[in-house]
Amino acid sequence: MAxxxxxxxxxxxxxxxxxxxxxxxxDIHGAVRADPTGRTAAHLRAHALAHADDITAAAxxxxxxxxxxxxxxxxDARRPLATSSLLPALAVLTPLVAGASxxxxxxxxxxxxxxxxxGPLPGSLVAAGWTLALxxxxxxxxxxxxxxxxxxxRRTDRVEHARLAWRQALLDHGMLPHLxxxxxxxHTEAGITPGSRPDTLAPCPxxxxxxxxxxxx
Numbered sequence: 327m328a329x330x331x332x333x334x335x336x337x338x339x340x341x342x343x344x345x346x347x348x349x350x351x352x353d354i355h356g357a358v359r360a361d362p363t364g365r366t367a368a369h370l371r372a373h374a375l376a377h378a379d380d381i382t383a384a385a386x387x388x389x390x391x392x393x394x395x396x397x398x399x400x401x402d403a404r405r406p407l408a409t410s411s412l413l414p415a416l417a418v419l420t421p422l423v424a425g426a427s428x429x430x431x432x433x434x435x436x437x438x439x440x441x442x443x444x445g446p447l448p449g450s451l452v453a454a455g456w457t458l459a460l461x462x463x464x465x466x467x468x469x470x471x472x473x474x475x476x477x478x479x480r481r482t483d484r485v486e487h488a489r490l491a492w493r494q495a496l497l498d499h500g501m502l503p504h505l506x507x508x509x510x511x512x513h514t515e516a517g518i519t520p521g522s523r524p525d526t527l528a529p530c531p532x533x534x535x536x537x538x539x540x541x542x543x
Contacts, residue, residue, distance in 0.1 A: 330383035331390050341382070344493055345374050348501040357511040366510045373508060374501065384500035385492060392488040399485050421466030424458050431455030 333341055348354055349367065358367045374381060382389060435451030505511055 330386035333378045333382040344496050354505050381500040381504050385495035388492040388495040392492040395488040396485050421462045424462035428455045428458035
């Protein structure tokens with residue numbers, strides 16, 4: 327069985343955001359409000375940060391999935407985009423074909439001009455060549471932008487979805503159970519506030535030597 331992943335430094339901000347969210351929930355916030363000095367909140371925060379790896383391990387599978395998706399997205403960003411479908415292939419081929427055709431027509435038109443070929447053919451070839459060159463430039467820019475935006479959007483969506491799933495699992499299975507087990511929160515749920523002592527009845531002084539019966543008057 328694989329060891330649970332440790333919290334990466336770059337995910338520390340997400341961990342602290344989930345911690346803030348947990349501290350604002352009803353159960354935890356009750357313990358925080360019960361201590362007007364603010365020491366309970368500070369202690370809970372410090373305790374959670376000190377046990378970040380243990381809390382992260384409770385949501386190990388979603389975190390491992392998030393890391394895998396993020397790593398794959400970064401690797402994809404470092405290599406050329408794959409043209410595995412017809413549309414990306416056409417987006418790449420259209421400007422190439424138009425550019426090659428433009429070059430051929432311009433070359434042929436210039437050669438006919440140099441050879442003093444009669445008729446409007448040389449001028450028509452040159453005009454067609456410049457038109458195709460313009461088409462190649464425009465379609466090339468549009469296709470490149472569309473492919474980049476589409477690929478980046480898909481990668482970003484997958485990474486963000488995995489990130490949000492991990493944060494929710496971290497809150498539900500890691501952060502909240504950890505904080506609820508803390509004595510400061512457990513005592514508050516039991517009706518014992520920080521610094522307080524359970525209510526007891528002192529023995530009546532007049533009967534202290536005979537028994538420990540509490541005073542009722």
